[in-house]
Amino acid sequence: MLATVGLLITLLLVGCSSSQGTKETANKPTESNKAQEAKLKLIEEGTLSFASSGLYKPFNFKKDGQLTGFDVEIGNEIAKRMGLKPKPVTNPWETIIQGLKGNKYDAIIGSMSITPERAAQVDFTDPYYISGAQIFVSESNNTITSKEDLKDKTIGVVQSSTFKDLAAKYTSKVKSFPSDVYALQDLPPGRLDAVITDKMVGINAINEQNVKLKTVGELLYEDKIGMAVNKGNTELLNQMNKALADMIKDGTYEKISMKWFNRNILK
Numbered sequence: 001m002l003a004t005v006g007l008l009i010t011l012l013l014v015g016c017s018s019s020q021g022t023k024e025t026a027n028k029p030t031e032s033n034k035a036q037e038a039k040l041k042l043i044e045e046g047t048l049s050f051a052s053s054g055l056y057k058p059f060n061f062k063k064d065g066q067l068t069g070f071d072v073e074i075g076n077e078i079a080k081r082m083g084l085k086p087k088p089v090t091n092p093w094e095t096i097i098q099g100l101k102g103n104k105y106d107a108i109i110g111s112m113s114i115t116p117e118r119a120a121q122v123d124f125t126d127p128y129y130i131s132g133a134q135i136f137v138s139e140s141n142n143t144i145t146s147k148e149d150l151k152d153k154t155i156g157v158v159q160s161s162t163f164k165d166l167a168a169k170y171t172s173k174v175k176s177f178p179s180d181v182y183a184l185q186d187l188p189p190g191r192l193d194a195v196i197t198d199k200m201v202g203i204n205a206i207n208e209q210n211v212k213l214k215t216v217g218e219l220l221y222e223d224k225i226g227m228a229v230n231k232g233n234t235e236l237l238n239q240m241n242k243a244l245a246d247m248i249k250d251g252t253y254e255k256i257s258m259k260w261f262n263r264n265i266l267k
Contacts, residue, residue: 037084039235040082040106040233040235040236040239041106041230041233041235041236042084042106042236043103043104043105043106044087046084046085047079047084047085047086047087048075048078048079048082048084048085048086048087048106048107049087049088049089049105049106049107050075050079050086050087050088050089050105050106050107050108050109050110050227051088051089051090051091051096051099051100051104051105051107051108051109051110052067052069052071052072052088052090052091052096052108052109052110052111053090053091053092053093053096053110053178053179054067054090055093055178055179055180055181056069056071056110056111056179056180056201057069057181057201057204057205057208058070058200058201058204058208058260058261059071059110059111059200059201060072060088060090060110060111067088067089067090069260070129070256070257070260070261070265071109071110071111072088072109073256073259073260074109074128074244074247074253074256075088075107075109075227076088077243077247077252077256078109078227078240078243078244078247081243081246081247082239082240082243087105088109089104089105091104091105092178093110093158093159093160093161093178094159094160096108096110096112097118097121097122097228100122100228100229100230101121101122101230103230106229106236107227107228107229107236107240108122108227108228108229109227111129111198111225112124112225112226112227112228113161113162113223113224113225114127114223114224114225114226115162118228121231122228122229122230122231123228123229123230123231123232123233123234123237124226124227124228125226125227125228125229125237125240125241125244126226126241126244126245127224127225127226127266128225128226128227128244128253128266129225129257129265129266130222130223130224130225130265130266130267131198131199131200131222131223131225131265132198132199132219132220132221132222132223133162133163133166133196133197133198133199133219133220133221133223134196134197134198134199134202134215134216134219134220135147135150135194135195135196135215135216135217135220136184136187136194136195136196136197136202136213136214136215136216137187137193137194137195137213137214137216138187138188138190138212138213138214139188139212139213139214140188140212141187141193141194141214144193144194144216145216145217146216146217147170147216147217147220149216150167150170150171150193150194151170151171152171152172152173153170153171153173153193153194154171154173154174154175154191154192154193154194155167155170155171155173155174155175155192155193155194155195155196156174156175156176156177156183156184156186156187156192156194156195156196157174157175157176157177157183157195157196157197158176158177158178158179158180158183158197159176159177159178160176162223163196163197164176166196166220166221167196175192180195180197180198180201180202180205181205181209183195183197184197184201184202184205184211184213185211187211187213188211188212188213194216196220198223199215199219200261200265202215203215227240227244248266253266
């Protein structure tokens with residue numbers, strides 16, 4: 001009888017030890033996974049950190065202290081599909097590329113237009129949405145009805161944006177702001193004559209923030225927006241592109257887009 005009890009205790013101990021060992025093994029990253037992550041050149045093991053300004057509602061902004069928005073949800077999904085923990089962070093827009101090059105984060109997912117100048121400094125993924133530059137004026141403004149009317153007017157734009165160069169084609173009176181929200185809010189009081197910004201950002205200000213604005217004319221140009229990684233980080237770029245393509249194919253991308261804009265903004 002004692003021998004039988006001893007045998008049962010031994011078997012239980014072995015079983016517990018084996019179970020614990022299995023759990024520990026399952027929780028540990030395999031050598032294969034570590035090797036794969038090494039190719040991605042991640043700053044933090046098992047984590048994809050990606051930056052935005054955090055001031056570009058509805059694409060990236062803070063709500064109850066947490067970063068949210070279209071860009072953030074896209075970035076979170078990209079990370080999860082790569083088997084990584086998403087880590088959205090903020091950085092001032094005017095130094096966001098410098099932050100990437102300085103290895104403060106792994107990528108920029110912050111509504112960055114793909115331009116030749118930027119492509120000389122970073123590598124871009126395939127576009128993850130398409131938008132464009134739109135003129136906005138105060139609802140009571142009846143003097144600006146086309147882009148030709150912008151001559152010598154005071155135009156607000158986000159600093160270090162492609163909109164700044166565009167505004168300079170019409171006037172020398174260009175005021176830069178850290179956020180589109182601040183620029184748009186200066187229209188109704190008359191501190192600005194017009195703002196040039198992304199169409200969806202302005203429409204959101206009208207619909208969600210009840211700012212008394214209206215659009216002028218058609219889009220000034222179309223923008224393709226991409227995610228950026230450091231030059232030469234081909235493995236990370238390829239995996240992000242694959243994750244994005246899979247999201248588009250299985251409908252996840254459209255679901256996120258519909259949530260924020262009630263339409264697919266890649267089309």
